[in-house]
Amino acid sequence: MRRLLLACVAPFLVQVPAQAQALPQATVRTSAQTFTLPNGLRVVHLENHEHPLVRVLLWVPLEPSDVAPGHQGLPDISLRLLSRSPAGELKADTFERSLAAAGIQFEAICTQDHLEWRLLARSRDQDQALGLLAERLARTALDPALLERERLDCWREREGLDLPPRERLARLLRLDPTHRPTAFSLGSISFEDILAFRARVLRPQRAILILHGDLGLEQAKRLLLLNLGAWTSGALESRPPAPFTAPAVPPDPIRITTGEAGLRLQAWAPCPAEVSPESAALLRLLVVAEPVPHGIQHRVEASGLEWTLEAGVASTPAQALAQLQAEVEALRQRRFSKADLEQARRVYLAQRPLEALHPEAQLATALANATGAGVALGRLQNLRIEDLQADLARWLQPANLRIGALGPVEALKALDKP
Numbered sequence: 001m002r003r004l005l006l007a008c009v010a011p012f013l014v015q016v017p018a019q020a021q022a023l024p025q026a027t028v029r030t031s032a033q034t035f036t037l038p039n040g041l042r043v044v045h046l047e048n049h050e051h052p053l054v055r056v057l058l059w060v061p062l063e064p065s066d067v068a069p070g071h072q073g074l075p076d077i078s079l080r081l082l083s084r085s086p087a088g089e090l091k092a093d094t095f096e097r098s099l100a101a102a103g104i105q106f107e108a109i110c111t112q113d114h115l116e117w118r119l120l121a122r123s124r125d126q127d128q129a130l131g132l133l134a135e136r137l138a139r140t141a142l143d144p145a146l147l148e149r150e151r152l153d154c155w156r157e158r159e160g161l162d163l164p165p166r167e168r169l170a171r172l173l174r175l176d177p178t179h180r181p182t183a184f185s186l187g188s189i190s191f192e193d194i195l196a197f198r199a200r201v202l203r204p205q206r207a208i209l210i211l212h213g214d215l216g217l218e219q220a221k222r223l224l225l226l227n228l229g230a231w232t233s234g235a236l237e238s239r240p241p242a243p244f245t246a247p248a249v250p251p252d253p254i255r256i257t258t259g260e261a262g263l264r265l266q267a268w269a270p271c272p273a274e275v276s277p278e279s280a281a282l283l284r285l286l287v288v289a290e291p292v293p294h295g296i297q298h299r300v301e302a303s304g305l306e307w308t309l310e311a312g313v314a315s316t317p318a319q320a321l322a323q324l325q326a327e328v329e330a331l332r333q334r335r336f337s338k339a340d341l342e343q344a345r346r347v348y349l350a351q352r353p354l355e356a357l358h359p360e361a362q363l364a365t366a367l368a369n370a371t372g373a374g375v376a377l378g379r380l381q382n383l384r385i386e387d388l389q390a391d392l393a394r395w396l397q398p399a400n401l402r403i404g405a406l407g408p409v410e411a412l413k414a415l416d417k418p
Contacts, residue, residue, distance in 0.1 A: 032366060033217050037229055040205035044366045045220045046212040048359070054126040054213035056119035056133065057363050061371075062112070066201055070188055073154055073181025075201075078194045079110045080150045081142050087132070088139035095132065104129045108136075112179045115201070123214035130227040137202060138231040144191045151186045165258045169404045172254045173268035174303070177402075204231050210366045212359055254404035255412045263311040263407035265324050269400055270304040277373055278380045279391035282344040286336060296327055305395070317407075317414040324403070332396035341385050348380070 033045045067074050087095045099106050105120040121129035158181050160168035288300040299306045311320035355361045368374035
């Protein structure tokens with residue numbers, strides 16, 4: 001399968017390497033400029049006049065010290081309160097109606113390592129869109145009356161209780177157990193903790209804003225200074241929350257009971273921070289082309305690798321689990337050649353200019369470069385096969401693998417039997 005995939009792109013690669021390594025700007029029609037507002041907000045401006053649209057991505061990192069042990073879920077519930085409270089003079093429902101009336105897409109996202117806000121608006125509505133973002137960030141009056149309701153909703157959302165079983169299993173596997181909210185951790189979060197979290201985290205000095213679309217550099221500077229120039233850090237003392245000691249209950253394995261016959265096993269390996277962006281980019285290409293045994297499917301995502309096994313009647317649940325683990329271990333022990341490395345490098349360089357034409361890909365690349373997580377062509381060219389193998393071993397080490405199961409009670413219980 002791997003040979004077939006690489007063979008399909010071989011004719012194209014004959015013509016590409018010299019041009020792809022240079023990444024001609026004629027292919028990428030977006031010019032990038034960076035500047036910093038007086039309040040410390042770093043901005044990457046991607047000017048693109050192909051369509052009368054403006055995209056905004058505001059990214060705020062979460063540091064380990066932002067969430068004390070026992071307060072898992074603090075970023076989630078803080079963002080929920082921020083999104084559902086009155087923004088300036090606008091009530092929450094009025095804020096939503098203002099977005100809908102202008103056709104502005106507005107999304108707030110919380111992950112394990114960052115908060116982000118995304119906007120998509122017509123260029124004629126860019127001032128209004130940035131103004132609404134500023135209202136939400138700097139002038140939202142958090143409503144303590146919403147806290148109790150949001151605790152339950154936050155837990156249900158993170159646990160995926162309203163999702164189909166297969167989607168819920170995939171979501172839970174992607175949550176770092178140390179960041180997974182529990183009833184105890186959510187119950188320990190006070191309104192004062194949320195206020196302090198907002199003051200500590202939502203600071204322009206910590207944030208990066210990517211602005212893409214139909215506006216020039218000087219216009220972008222004026223708009224951002226007008227709408228976000230007054231955004232400052234919170235006035236409250238930016239104290240970390242006090243640690244909360246939850247009952248010493250070991251986390252349950254991720255096993256979801258269903259009424260359907262058959263057992264579904266799923267393994268997830270998140271990409272560790274220790275793996276270089278260059279290795280990660282090439283390993284995704286190499287892994288997706290690797291053959292897998294019948295019955296096992298694998299998928300490559302930007303944040304990790306996934307394997308799925310639908311256990312057949314010919315094997316016991318324990319044997320199926322051993323088969324899945326053996327497949328991951330076999331890939332971890334896989335020894336790629338220098339020819340594999342060179343071919344993957346050429347494929348990546350061939351794809352990169354094409355991906356850069358997509359606006360969302362441009363946003364992702366600009367953010368990765370701004371945070372130091374982007375692929376550097378110099379490092380990519382100097383990547384050695386030894387570095388690639390070491391990063392593969394780090395990525396697929398057993399301690400980094402999370403395994404979940406979905407099936408009837410009897411099959412889940414049998415997983416623990418030899």
